Amino acid sequence: MSTIVHATRRGWVYAPFTCEHCGHQDQGAVRMQMSAGAQTGLLQDLDDTRDLAMGTAHGNMEQAGDELIALSPCPSCGLRDDLAVRTFHAKAKPWLAGGGVLLAVGLAGVAYLASKDELFMGLVATSPVVLIGAIALLVGLAKRLRALPKGAAFRSVDPRPWAHLNP
Ligand SMILES: [Zn+2]
Known part of the structure; x- marks a missing residue:
């Protein structure tokens, strides 16, 4: 053991x-x-x-x-x-970039389905992506603004x- x-x-x-x-x-x-x-x-x-x-x-x-x-x-x-x-602040970059991409993909999915009159389905299907993207952005922001x-x-x-x- x-x-x-x-x-x-x-x-x-x-x-x-x-x-x-x-x-x-x-x-x-x-x-x-x-x-x-x-x-x-x-x-x-x-x-x-x-x-x-x-x-x-x-x-x-x-x-x-x-x-x-x-x-x-x-x-x-x-x-x-x-x-x-700069190195200290750069640690936030992957979080900001990744969060931004996820959020954009998620919102694009919502917009696409909303245009097909499937807004509810769009929200259900893409909310995990939007949520993860938003959390990653917040983490990145917290790292970026850290004193x-x-x-x-x-x-x-x-x-x-x-x-x-x-x-
Ligand atoms: Zn000096």
């Missing part, structure tokens, strides 16, 4: 930061928490699986932390990296996250 083992990692993630606007160079840090699960296999005991889950959680944490630091406003000029912001995350801590402003590294 296999079991799913969950592990949670929390701690500071550090990454170098260079501002593309003013050239300010700094060290960024964010406090992260990530969980991951792994399934015990035939050849693995529980400890190995926990290590695997821990490794995955750690990797996810490092990656999300790097993205957050890249997204942070520069401590010197206050501007954000254009590319990081940019708060900035990371920067060494030049707040050296506390680094204090324990150089005792």
Whole structure:
């Protein structure tokens, strides 16, 4: 029998930061928490699986932390990296595009059947498509309008996250 083992990692993630606007160079840090699960296999005991889950959680944490630091406003000029912001917003695009297509197809179906005096049938037949399209659009919109995350801590402003590294 296999079991799913969950592990949670929390701690500071550090990454170098260079501002593309003013050239300010700094060290960024964010406090992260990530969980991951792994399934015990035939050849693995529980400890190995926990290590695997821990490794995955750690990797996810490092990656999300790097993205957050890249997204942070520069401590010197206050501007954000254009590319990081665009990547952040681009995550909404597939939802918006897919939702738009489904909604258009669904509404076209309603319009077609309505033109044949089958409006009721049109609504019944296409409402799942219209509904799924509308939900996907809403998800995309929520992702698009999601506020940019708060900035990371920067060494030049707040050296506390680094204090324990150089005792
Ligand atoms: Zn700057």
